[in-house]
Amino acid sequence: MSKSVLRQAKITPHRSSTRGHSEHGWLNSYHSFSFADWYNPNFTHFGSLRVLNEDRVKANSGFPTHPHRDFEIFSYILSGELTHRDSMLAKGKEGAQSDKFYRMHRGDVQFTTGGTGIAHSEMNEHKTDTVHFLQIWAIPWKRGLAPRYHTKHFEEDDKRKGFVTILSPLKAGEDATAHQETEAEPAIAGSIPIHADFAMGAGIIAAQSKFEWTVGAKAGQETKRKVYVHLPMTKNGRAKIRLDGREDVELAEGDGAFIDGVNAGDKLAVESIGGVEAEVIVLDTA
Template sequence: MPGKIVIRPSGERGHANHGWLDTHHTFSFASYYDHQYDGFGRLRVLNEDIVQPKTGFGTHPHREYEIFSYIISGELEHRDSMGNVEILKRGDLQLTVAGTGITHSEYNQNPSLPVHFLQIWVKPDNPRLTPEYHTKNFSDKQKLNSVLHIISPVDSLDENTIGIHSDFHFYASLLEPEQSVVYKANGEQDDERKIYIHNTGTGGVIKVNEETVLNEGDGAFVTEIKGSEELVFESVGDKTAEFVIIDLA
C-alpha cells in the first residue's frame, strides 16, 4: 500500500498540566521544544487540550495564522475583537483567520464539566489576510463510518466545508468497531501530499493500511503518498474510534 507511515506516540508528545489546563503538543509549542517537530508542511500546531470548568485562555493576540478548534466534548466560549461571541459544543468547528491581527479568548463557562478540544494552527499562503471568523456544525451522524470533509481551500468553492487560505484539507471520522473506511488523498495523480492522522483521546483504536495501530492520543505522519492514492482505516478496538485526517501539500 502507498505511503510511509511514522507514528507519533501519545506519550512522546509535549505535555503540560497547569491544573486548569491539561495539554498535549504534537509540535513545538510554548515551553515544549523539539527540533524534530517544528511543523509539517503548513501545519504548525496541533494541541489536544482539556480545560477545567470556569477557567480558560484569557484575551490574547494572534496574527498571520489560521486557527481552528475542533470540539470533542464539553463547551468552549469564544470571544474576539471582531465582536463574535459563541459557545461551541460537540460537532462544532470554529475557524479564525488571524491575518493582520485579532485578539480573542477561549473559556469554559460550564460550572461542572471540562471541555476537550483540538486546537490547530495553519500557515496561510498570504499572512496579511483580513481577519475572518467562521463556524459550522458537523454532526456525529455525518461522520459515522465515513470520512467527513470539514475544511477545504477557499478556491475549491465547497459550500459544505469551511474555507481556508492554503492547500489544506481537514476530515473527521467516527468508526465503529470492526468497521473500515477508505480515504483517497487529495490532488492530482502525481501530486506529492503530506497527511497527518490523529486519534482523539476517546478510547478507540484504529489500524492504518492493515499494519499501523494508533491508540487514543497517537498520531501518524504519512509521507511518500500522491494524489488519489488510498489509505485504509479499520476500527480494531471495542469502542468507536474518533480520528481526524489532515491532508496538505
C-alpha cells in the same frame, strides 16, 4: 487481514508518549508539535500543519483575550463547551453582533484567520464540566490576510458514514479578490474555507469497520501530499486504529502518524480495531 495499498508511502507513528505535555491545573494540554515552552526539533511542522494540541480546560477557566497573526487557527470540540468571544465585544453586550460570539459544543468547529491581527478569548464558562478539544494551526499561503471567523456544526451521523471534510482550500485560491474573500466559497461544498493547500477530515469509525480517506480530498492543488492522522483520547484508551492495513502502524488513543510519499487521489484505509468506535482526525497538506 487487509494488506497495504500505499506501498510507496512512509508511515511513521508519533506516539502519545513523545508529545509535549503541559499541566497548569486549569489546563491539561498535549502538544503533537513544538509549542509554547516545549520544543522538539523533530516535531516543528508537517507541510503547512504547525500546531496540534489536545486540550482539556476545566470549568470556569480558559484562555483570556489574546492576539493572533498570520496563522489559520481552528478548534474542534470533542466534549463539553467552549465559548468564543471577539475582543471587541464585552460579555453580555454581544447584541446583534452575535456572529462574533459563539458557545461551541461537540461537533462544532471554530475557525479563525489571524491575518493582519485579531484578538479573541476561548473560555469554558460551564459551571462544572471540562471541555475537551483539539486546537490546530496551519501556515497560510500568504501573510497579511484580512482577519475572519467561521463557525460551523458537523453532524455526528454524517461522520459515522465516512470521513467528512471539515476544511478545504478557499476555492478562489491565493489570488482571491476581496469579493471572493467575502464570499468565502470552499473548494469542497459544506466545508470551512482555509487559506492553505490543506484539508481536514473527521470520521467516527465503528469497531471492526474501515473508512477510506481520499488524499487531497479532491481539492488539493499540489499532487504530492503529506497526511497526518490523529486519534484523540476520547474512549479511556479503548479505541485503536490501523493505517493502510499495516500491523506495524497501529495507533492507540493520543497517537498520531506522519504519512509521506502519497499523491492526490490515493486511498488511505483507516480501520477501527479496538473494542469501541474511534473518532479519527485526518490533516492533509501539500
